Amino acid sequence: MSKAITSMSAVTATTTATPRPHAGRIDRLRVRHLRLLEQIAGTGSLSAASQQMQVSQPGATKMLQELESAFGCNLIDRTPRGGQLSRAGAFALDRLRIALGALDTAAACLAAAPQIPLVRVGILPLIAVSALPAVVALLDGQDALPRLTLREGTVEGLMQLLHDSEIDCAITPLRAGVGTADAAQLNITRLWETSLALAAAPTHPLARRRKLTIDMLREARWVLPPHSASTRLQFDQWFLEMGAMPPVPHVESLSFHTNLSLAATGTALTVAPLNAVRHYESRGMVRELRFEPGMSRGHMFFITRQELAGLASVVQLLNALKSLSRSQIG
Known part of the structure; x- marks a missing residue:
């Protein structure tokens, strides 16, 4: 021995x-x-x-x-x-950006409230409307709510912020070719299913029709995101798969808040994440338009760097998101 x-x-x-x-x-x-x-x-x-x-x-x-x-x-x-x-x-x-980001975050955390951890989170605007309030309430109820610094952006923008270590984690869909070079350095967890929906003002003529055709949609006035947005790419592909050319929008705007607000005036249709459409629908501003087949579905992911995946505050945030995901599935 x-x-x-x-x-x-x-x-x-x-x-x-x-x-x-x-x-x-x-x-x-x-x-x-x-x-x-x-x-x-x-x-x-x-x-x-x-x-x-x-x-x-x-x-x-x-x-x-x-x-x-x-x-x-x-x-x-x-x-x-x-x-x-x-x-x-x-x-x-x-590699040094990771160290500099960690140093800056530690300084910011200890300078303001050293007893409460700080998590820098990148989100799509949709998350602020749908998931984030529920997650904050859940963590607060568990007395585990960290200080949060939120950065909103596109999928590409959030992945770049993660690459540059300007955020600790991101809640975002994934798109082929975006951030794949860093895949080995990232910890990726799938959360919930996402989908898009069509919307119009309750007073719009198409909102009162029981059955819609692709020609009706093609000839309508639209407010759409720009071609650089994943929502627009998915929307255009949906039209092409049904054998129709995508409509040319009268207004282009990246913000689904802007698009849904404009659609609520009654003159145009728009497309937005389903949760956002239902959020505005619950306030009587728009109505979801049902059309079969619907647009293909995707997923939301929680992404962080491998070296931060075990950080207690990051794990708590992920667990809260998982809990929300399970409740949505249920």
Whole structure:
């Protein structure tokens, strides 16, 4: 037994004693070194980065040399216009943004209310209308509500914020090609099913018809999201699958709040997430238009970086969303 313990201790000692590459030089780096790389990426030159950071040009050059010495590779490719990150520099910055984001979040959390954790959440506007109030109420009832910093955006925008470590997690659908490069670094949990619905004012002529045809929809006036929105892509594809060209909208707006409010005036139809349509319908502003076949369904996901997936406040938020998802299914 004692020999086995001795042998195991030796292995452990050998493993833990393995030096990190350039450990001494990396440990001497300061936060300003890390922000320098971020500024060079944003400004495109070392001189502009030094001005942004309010350090001298020689001081910035020395900081860059110390960075490259610590990492043991070239981080900047010099160009006639200044400089841009090398491939190694871009990879390093991706990782350093995680550290900088965590540092900024810790500072913000401890500066205001150190006893309450802070979670930075990226959401679609729809989540603020439907899921978020229920989740906040649930966590508050459990005395587990963290401080929340909310950032609203599109699917592409939220995935970019997650990539740049400007948010801790996102509640969003997923779209092919959006954020897939980071898939190995992300923890993705499927939540609930989503779907789209057509809507019109209760006084609109089509709202009073029992049966609608694709020609009636094709000839109506529409308020639609722009082509860059996933809702519009799904809407256009739905028309094409039924053998009709999608209608040309009279108004284009990314906000489903704007679109539903305009539809409520009685002159146009719109398409929006089903929960949003029913939210406005409950207030007597619009009526959901039923048409078969309906548009294909998708899912909402909770996405966070792997290194944050075990954070207690993030886990509590995810569990509340799962609970909401189960109640919707029920």
